[in-house]
Amino acid sequence: MTPTLSTQTVVAVIGAGAMGAGIAQVAAVAGHSVKLLDLRPDAAALAIDSIRAQLEKMAAKGKISPQAAEAASARLQIAGQLADLADAGLVVEAIVENLQAKQKLFAELEALVSEDCILASNTSSMSITAIGAALKHPQRLAGLHFFNPAPLMALVEVVSGLATDPAVANTLLATAAAWGKTPVHARSTPGFIVNRVARPYYAEALRVLQEGGADCATLDACLREAGGFRMGPFELMDLIGHDVNFAVTRSVWSAFFNDPRFLPSLIQQELVDAGYLGKKTGRGFYSYQEGAARPLPATEPAQPFAHDVVVYGLAPAVRALVSRLSAQGRSFTQVMAPQGDTVATAGGATLRVTDGRSATRCAFDTKTPNTVLIDLALDYAKATRLAVSVAAQCDPAAASKVIGLLQAARFGVSLLQDIPGLIVMRTVAMLANEAADAVNQGVCDVAAVDTAMQLGVNYPCGPLAWANAVGLKQISSVLGHLAQTYGEDRYRTSPLIQQLVYAAKAF
Numbered sequence: 001m002t003p004t005l006s007t008q009t010v011v012a013v014i015g016a017g018a019m020g021a022g023i024a025q026v027a028a029v030a031g032h033s034v035k036l037l038d039l040r041p042d043a044a045a046l047a048i049d050s051i052r053a054q055l056e057k058m059a060a061k062g063k064i065s066p067q068a069a070e071a072a073s074a075r076l077q078i079a080g081q082l083a084d085l086a087d088a089g090l091v092v093e094a095i096v097e098n099l100q101a102k103q104k105l106f107a108e109l110e111a112l113v114s115e116d117c118i119l120a121s122n123t124s125s126m127s128i129t130a131i132g133a134a135l136k137h138p139q140r141l142a143g144l145h146f147f148n149p150a151p152l153m154a155l156v157e158v159v160s161g162l163a164t165d166p167a168v169a170n171t172l173l174a175t176a177a178a179w180g181k182t183p184v185h186a187r188s189t190p191g192f193i194v195n196r197v198a199r200p201y202y203a204e205a206l207r208v209l210q211e212g213g214a215d216c217a218t219l220d221a222c223l224r225e226a227g228g229f230r231m232g233p234f235e236l237m238d239l240i241g242h243d244v245n246f247a248v249t250r251s252v253w254s255a256f257f258n259d260p261r262f263l264p265s266l267i268q269q270e271l272v273d274a275g276y277l278g279k280k281t282g283r284g285f286y287s288y289q290e291g292a293a294r295p296l297p298a299t300e301p302a303q304p305f306a307h308d309v310v311v312y313g314l315a316p317a318v319r320a321l322v323s324r325l326s327a328q329g330r331s332f333t334q335v336m337a338p339q340g341d342t343v344a345t346a347g348g349a350t351l352r353v354t355d356g357r358s359a360t361r362c363a364f365d366t367k368t369p370n371t372v373l374i375d376l377a378l379d380y381a382k383a384t385r386l387a388v389s390v391a392a393q394c395d396p397a398a399a400s401k402v403i404g405l406l407q408a409a410r411f412g413v414s415l416l417q418d419i420p421g422l423i424v425m426r427t428v429a430m431l432a433n434e435a436a437d438a439v440n441q442g443v444c445d446v447a448a449v450d451t452a453m454q455l456g457v458n459y460p461c462g463p464l465a466w467a468n469a470v471g472l473k474q475i476s477s478v479l480g481h482l483a484q485t486y487g488e489d490r491y492r493t494s495p496l497i498q499q500l501v502y503a504a505k506a507f
Contacts, residue, residue: 037080
């Protein structure tokens with residue numbers, strides 16, 4: 001069994017900002033004596049005062065006993081200078097994201113602390129290998145990436161650089177677990193797990209917006225109400241801050257030698273250039289000025305329910321449609337045998353789930369002019385909104401019958417321009433593709449990437465588990481059609497997904 005750090009081990013935290021203070025609180029509550037150092041005058045003292053106030057609030061709410069809160073408060077100390085950290089068994093750096101500053105700090109620490117002291121960086125994306133290159137003994141250095149706010153967020157990424165001793169990483173994994181966190185192990189590559197795999201959540205929405213697929217409010221609503229995400233990408237970027245989000249995207253893109261999969265968005269660059277950084281500046285994709293009205297998603301007006309509705313097969317979308325129509329007392333015919341990828345027909349129109357083609361291309365390929373596509377949903381039975389697209393060849397009267405069918409099943413319907421893959425399907429496919437590439441390249445394993453994305457950014461499902469549920473053949477088809485449409489390497493399918501499809505296996 002891998003040993004955790006004893007609670008007798010002194011933990012030093014350098015940097016008393018939000019992250020450093022949060023890490024100090026976690027370690028103190030876990031039973032360690034904690035020394036907090038910050039070169040800014042009074043920063044450490046103010047941070048400790050804030051931590052103690054937080055502990056008092058937790059005790060008042062019954063989240064921690066008054067005795068435990070008092071004991072944790074007593075374990076917090078201010079370090080006046082680097083030399084005060086000489087007795088630490090673990091030093092966690094949480095300073096500015098600057099390689100030279102981190103290298104200089106760790107080189108100074110290496111000459112000060114004992115040989116068995118573990119050095120850890122809370123960097124969110126910088127190379128642990130590069131940070132450790134300045135050390136005489138880089139094997140003692142690893143990444144220990146907490147998420148903000150550290151006391152509340154369960155995920156911790158433990159990151160191994162090229163020289164990191166596996167025993168050091170294992171000790172940090174065990175220690176983070178003992179601190180009540182859920183640690184995952186990653187190899188040091190740009191963005192680690194979360195900041196790498198999350199890029200498509202923003203990138204695909206920005207791409208659809210740039211192509212005029214729909215407005216921000218509609219795309220956000222579709223990803224929340226059909227995709228099950230807690231926040232849509234535009235409201236989330238506004239919350240994070242476009243300066244921060246754009247900088248991370250640029251950093252990952254640059255670190256991967258300008259791989260088009262991580263290409264930054266000109267739309268977001270414009271917002272940053274204008275100083276429209278989101279909620280903190282009062283304006284981003286949305287206005288946060290006092291009295292500003294939040295725009296509503298586009299929702300189709302009510303359409304009549306057709307009297308010739310037929311649903312086919314037992315696919316998830318079909319089962320949900322049958323259940324929801326039955327609950328509303330609607331009359332329809334159910335054909336148990338599947339009819340290719342057809343979900344339903346109504347008023348002469350055919351309804352299908354998007355496979356990454358535009359509705360117009362799908363209508364052409366299938367010789368079915370009256371084609372309407374619906375988007376992916378995390379759970380069609382619970383979704384309150386679905387995005388749809390209509391082929392250019394489709395008779396508007398036929399399209400209205402399909403929209404009426406979906407509305408009769410109690411879906412809010414948002415009509416998008418005929419964008420390939422709509423919004424939820426292409427986003428989930430690209431998230432799964434990036435997660436698969438991380439696994440294929442040995443950055444982490446399947447369990448780690450799914451855990452990281454659920455706990456680190458609150459995704460409703462791990463991307464690889466979600467890909468399994470949709471079907472890897474379907475995910476591969478979506479990616480292939482997107483690549484064919486755009487002619488870009490951005491949508492290349494991960495070799496791991498290809499291999500699993502050929503082998504008829506899942507993650």
